[in-house]
Amino acid sequence: MKYLKTHGYKVVPLKTIVDYLYKRQPIxxxxxxxxxDDGYRSTMKAFKILKKYNFPFTLFLYAEGVARFPAYLTKGELREISKYPKVTFGNHSYKHFRFAKMIKTMxxxxxxxMIEKDTLKAEKRIEKLTGQKPAFYAFPYGEYNRVYIETLKKLGFKALFSQDDSAVSSLTSPxxxxxxxxxxxxSKMIKFERMLKKEPLPVIKHIPPIGYIKSDMVDIEAVIKNPKSYKSCQIYISEKGWMRAKKKxxxxxxxxxxxxxxxxxRISVECYDKKTKRFANYIWMIIH
Structure with missing residues (x-):
């Protein structure tokens, strides 16, 4: 937090990022x-630091665990955090199952x-514990598929969040x-600095699509904006590692x-931005 404060970073409420995306404005x-995520007891340590710097933050709660299981925040701790004017609470499911994977067998x-029931149950408990009705949802384990996304959209969430290690751009879907x-x-400083400096790669479309795919043979490609701005492109897939890509x-x-x-x-497309001299990437997830 000290690094963000002393290096000119502007820490904004999550809603500010979401508003940029809805307006399709550059961030x-x-x-x-x-x-x-989750609401472990260690959140209190983070809360004290965030409050010290007067930073806004969003806490995505695992609804079954908080105020119930020993490793998670108590009712009293949640009440204390709720009083901080710069906190918002998000939905992180009730059961914290690997919901994205379960589409394969149901x-x-x-x-x-099942998704609807779990989500609404979590929403009810989070609102009871915090006084806030969550507008945002973070996928458990950062895992998602298209049906999961559409179900949550229909339930009225304004934004959904993964754990794909990429930056946000005006092309990002809310x-x-x-x-x-x-x-x-x-969390080591050298990696934290590198993470902050990586740019979003402006991907317009890609194959395979996100989420569940039946075939075990995949072709990977991405279409980007401003292709002349980039060089030295690579493609990464979790079980294969980095592979040199062709740019045409x-x-x-x-x-x-x-x-x-x-x-x-997870699939990552990464290129070097010739103008900014920084790497840019775009990541999505597939389930097989």
Whole structure:
């Protein structure tokens, strides 16, 4: 937090980022929003630091766990946090299951009803504990699929959040907003600085699409804006690692089919911005 304060970063409420996306306005450089997931007891330590710097933040609550299980915030702690005028609460599900994966084994109608039931149950409990009705939802484990997204949209959420390690641009959908996870080794200062400096790659469309795909053979390509601004493009897939990509016109691709075996993979397209001399990336997730 000290780094953000002393290096010219503007920490804004999450709603500010969402408003930029709805208006399709460019997000000013060095604009940051802070989120915390789950609601572990350690949140109190973070809360004291955030309050010290007068930073706004959003706390996505695992509704079954908070004020119930020992590792999570108590009712009293939630009341204390709720009094801070710069906190907003988000929905992080009731059960915190791997909902995105469950689409593989359930009839579609039952799957949708399960998501609806869990989400509304979480919403009711979060509102009771905090006095706020969440407008934002963070996917448990950062995992999502198209049906999951559409179900939450129909429930009235204004924005949905993943854990895809990418920056946000005016092209970002409000219903799939990436967040940079600052956990474990990624919380080391050298990686934190690198993370903050990485730009969003302006991807217009890509294949495969997000979410559940039946085939275990995938072709990967992305169409970008301003292709002449970028060079040294690579494509990453979780179970394969980094692979050199071909850039032809505004399309970046591997040019060959890749066999996948894991149920979940994140795909990243990364290029070097010749003007800013910074790397830019775009990430999405597929389920097989």
């Amino acid at each position: 000013p450089d060095k604009t940051v929003a802070i989120t915390i 009839p579609l109608d039952k799957y949708v009803k 219903f799939l907003i990436p967040r940079k996870p600052v956990v474990g080794s990624w 016109g505004n399309t970046i691709k591997l040019g060959k089919l890749i066999k996948i075996t894991k149920w979940k993979n």
